[in-house]
Amino acid sequence: MTSPTAPTAPLTQLSDDENMFRQAVRDFAEAEVAPLVHDMDAKAQFDRALLPKFAELGLFGIDVPERFGGAGGTFFMSVLAVEELSRVDASTSVLVDVHNTLAIVAVQQFGSEALQARYLPRLAAGEVGAYALSEANSGSDAFALECRAEPRGDDWVLNGQKLWITNGNEADLFVVFATVDPAKGYKGITGFMVERGTAGFTVGKKEDKLGLRASSTTELIFENCVIPGGNVIGEIGKGYKAAIETLNAGRIGIGAQMVGIAQGALDATLKYVGERKQFGRAIGEFQGVQFQLAQAWTELQAARLLVYNAARLRDAGQSHMLEGAMAKLYASQAAEHITSLCVDLYGGYGFTKEYPVEKYYRDAKIGTIYEGTSNMQLQTIAKAILKLTS
Numbered sequence: 001m002t003s004p005t006a007p008t009a010p011l012t013q014l015s016d017d018e019n020m021f022r023q024a025v026r027d028f029a030e031a032e033v034a035p036l037v038h039d040m041d042a043k044a045q046f047d048r049a050l051l052p053k054f055a056e057l058g059l060f061g062i063d064v065p066e067r068f069g070g071a072g073g074t075f076f077m078s079v080l081a082v083e084e085l086s087r088v089d090a091s092t093s094v095l096v097d098v099h100n101t102l103a104i105v106a107v108q109q110f111g112s113e114a115l116q117a118r119y120l121p122r123l124a125a126g127e128v129g130a131y132a133l134s135e136a137n138s139g140s141d142a143f144a145l146e147c148r149a150e151p152r153g154d155d156w157v158l159n160g161q162k163l164w165i166t167n168g169n170e171a172d173l174f175v176v177f178a179t180v181d182p183a184k185g186y187k188g189i190t191g192f193m194v195e196r197g198t199a200g201f202t203v204g205k206k207e208d209k210l211g212l213r214a215s216s217t218t219e220l221i222f223e224n225c226v227i228p229g230g231n232v233i234g235e236i237g238k239g240y241k242a243a244i245e246t247l248n249a250g251r252i253g254i255g256a257q258m259v260g261i262a263q264g265a266l267d268a269t270l271k272y273v274g275e276r277k278q279f280g281r282a283i284g285e286f287q288g289v290q291f292q293l294a295q296a297w298t299e300l301q302a303a304r305l306l307v308y309n310a311a312r313l314r315d316a317g318q319s320h321m322l323e324g325a326m327a328k329l330y331a332s333q334a335a336e337h338i339t340s341l342c343v344d345l346y347g348g349y350g351f352t353k354e355y356p357v358e359k360y361y362r363d364a365k366i367g368t369i370y371e372g373t374s375n376m377q378l379q380t381i382a383k384a385i386l387k388l389t390s
Ligand SMILES: Cc1cc2nc3c(=O)[nH]c(=O)nc-3n(C[C@H](O)[C@H](O)[C@H](O)COP(=O)(O)OP(=O)(O)OC[C@H]3O[C@@H](n4cnc5c(N)ncnc54)[C@H](O)[C@@H]3O)c2cc1C
Pocket: 098, 131, 132, 133, 134, 138, 139, 140, 141, 163, 164, 165, 166, 167, 209, 212, 217, 366, 369, 370, 371, 372, 373, 374, 375, 376
């Protein structure tokens, strides 16, 4: 693979590899995912027949090195994949997103060489990854988690429950955070790799959601679940660092998801305003409509620039905590506004399931909630800028 772009290139200018990859994902999404979207949403069920196709396209190990069986690409390419899939279906994109930008990031960035050698080839080959930090009583206050890990010889015994876990029904490999010592607060938090089928580990209830309906969001239950000592991700008691830094990457993926959702809704709407006639003219001929679309297009591009910048900073090995938080905050706000406008511009039809925009609108809502709510992004941004200017 060649490097993404020269440092002075415009952010949205893609290298040949990036262009080819984006086109391949776009073609795939339009040909293979689009025909399934309505049914998957209506049934709230992800179509597992897509999984081997993701593997064939290299979507399971986008930036995993080739020596571990990955595609040897970049984090930016993961962002392109998430954006393109989201244009068609955000439930499909979140599976690929959580797998690449959370589960794989945790293993690649924090796992020992042995852990990487054991799990990266499996993840890259198509065993789906999940990332389990949240619990019933710890969301924004993630490090108040109660899931417990106690030593037993060389092993660890997990007890407790996780909530809201994306890919819960499809995943084979779960990155799970638990505390080895509640008295130590965040310094007790430790990451573990847990395999589906491990005794004492069950996947619980699936949530019935407003949007992302085909994506499974489930409980995970651990009852005396024995995990080998070799499955600790990073250092014992340093899981808080792994969780924070993994989410710093993951948020860029969510920003990309929001950009893709907004793009999909706008593409459909730009076509519709040319077809729908009122007062004897296409509604897109009214300046009031044109200005709304121009505003939305500008917001979309601003969101994309924030997302691409954060992703390229990550690939350049530079700090991207602030940029990722801004990208996720703004892209989710833009997606909420743009998809709402698209519903408006479809009029009454926009409110029905016969047209695509109501689903984009429902799917966009999650962007201000998961991987840190908008208030949590504002907190991160405020901390960073106050430090920078003090
Ligand atoms: C569809 C879906 C998928 C998810 N997938 C995953 C996953 O794969 N893995 C995972 O670990 N988690 C996942 N989550 C959980 C998600 O990350 C949390 O829901 C999110 O972090 C918010 O936590 P909470 O729901 O407990 O809300 P709370 O933390 O209870 O927040 C409620 C409200 O209070 C506000 N608030 C809280 N504290 C403050 C404060 N100090 N200052 C200002 N405002 C504050 C919040 O901004 C929010 O508006 C998922 C959630 C959903 C809905």
